[in-house]
Amino acid sequence: MDTREFAVAAEEAGMRIDAFLAGRCAPELSRARLQGLIAAGDATIGGQPVTAAKRRVAERDIVALRVPPPEDPEPDAEDIALAIVFEDADLIVVDKPAGLVVHPGPGNWTGTLVNALLHHCGRDLSGINGVKRPGIVHRLDKDTSGLLVVAKSDAAHRSLAEQFAAHGRDGRLTRSYLALVWGTPIPHLGRIETLLGRSSSDRLKRAVVTQTQPDARQAITHYRVVSGLHEASGVEASLVECRLETGRTHQIRVHMAHIGHPLIGDDVYGSGFRSKVNALDDRAHGALARFQRQALHAAELGFVHPISGETQCFTSDVPDDFRELGAALGIDLP
Missing domain, CATH: 3.10.290.10 (RNA-binding S4 domain)
Incomplete structure (x- = not known):
């Protein structure tokens, strides 16, 4: 004590x-x-x-x-391999693979990133609100790959939470994602601003809604076509960079579908484009069949270190499955 x-x-x-x-x-x-x-x-x-x-x-x-000393966490620590990009006494940056759930919840009480971090960090966790647990300040969907920062102390948790709440408007936080989408957005550089809320047809989905819906929240995504106008596979597709000005659930997936260019592999928000799959050549069709997720990767993450005050920026190359799909579609990847 x-x-x-x-x-x-x-x-x-x-x-x-x-x-x-x-x-x-x-x-x-x-x-x-x-x-x-x-x-x-x-x-x-x-x-x-x-x-x-x-x-x-x-x-x-x-x-x-x-x-009192921090209480032991409820989730069990599990020895799950992590791709660690950076770590110090206050925070850890990991490159999350597709398929890994961030936080325990219904249907996923074990095998999550939190379970893995509890094992990896062990005694290094100084406690978040009195509990020895990693401080999750943002999340990636289960099937989205890429960079994610997690706090290891109360002080780091508060600072990072403030930065993510500001969504980069104060210049401290930067986030960019790479997405493979059906078609090529016109114009090639744009800003999508809508209200997002729970879908009226499916409680697990998000949708563009009107201001009258009680849970309507402003959502802003900036996009840029990195590589497009390719039809080598028989269907036009593009690589798009998305930068978030807000951070709503499924924001990029909903916004790109809203402008008519859903993410390739997104069966939730791009189901209307299933006919495109039938038009793919054999190579592209096989690559997409193996992909089995939405083509979204958190490629860049920058923030101000909560303790040192230094600006830090990390990048992540797209994983092999993403690269294989892009190549099969005839899209040049960075």
């Missing part, structure tokens, strides 16, 4: 105890975490327990705080 004591200075008198402790314990402990400790009886003033976060402190009060 970690116990800390603080004497209240004159300029701190009258502050709420949660605000006072936040000022003394930042960035290690968040205010929400401190409020939980206070409610649990882990804070005292003059030796007397305080359970109300709104309690005011007075000059010369001695405030003590007990910080």
Whole structure:
């Protein structure tokens, strides 16, 4: 048990105890975490327990705080191989393969990235809100490959969460994806802005919706055709780079389908293009049959390091299955 004591200075008198402790314990402990400790009886003033976060402190009060060691996580640690791009005491960047679920959930309680990180990071996890667990600040769909950053400490988790909440509008975060799509978007450089919400026909899907839908959220995607106008396979297809200005569930997949160019292999949002498959030549048809996922890869990830303040940028080459499909379609890949 970690116990800390603080004497209240004159300029701190009258502050709420949660605000006072936040000022003394930042960035290690968040205010929400401190409020939980206070409610649990882990804070005292003059030796007397305080359970109300709104309690005011007075000059010369001695405030003590007990910080229990992080609890063991509920998911089991599993020895699953990871492609680690970067790691230090505060965060880890992994290159996620297609097929790996990020977080345990119904139907996927084991074999996830979180299970793998619990095994890999082990004692290095300092605890997120009091639990030894990796801090997931963004996710990739199960069948999307590419770069993903995960926090290993509370302080890193808060900073990265703030950067992802801003979606790059403050210049700290950059994300780009490569997608193979049916056809070639015109113009070759564009901005897609819609409202996204739950589909009225399928609760597991997202859709472009009107503002009247309660869960409607603004979604903005910038796209650029990298390589297109290829018909060597018998069907026109393109390689498109997408940069996110917002981060909604399935955003790129829904947006590209919305403009008439769904991702190749996306049976959820590109089912109307199944007839295209029949027009492919034998090589392309075979490559697509082996692909078995949507053609989306998180190729670039940049952010400001939560502790050092340095700007860091990572890139990931498209995986072999993506490259094989692109080659079979006659598309030049970087």
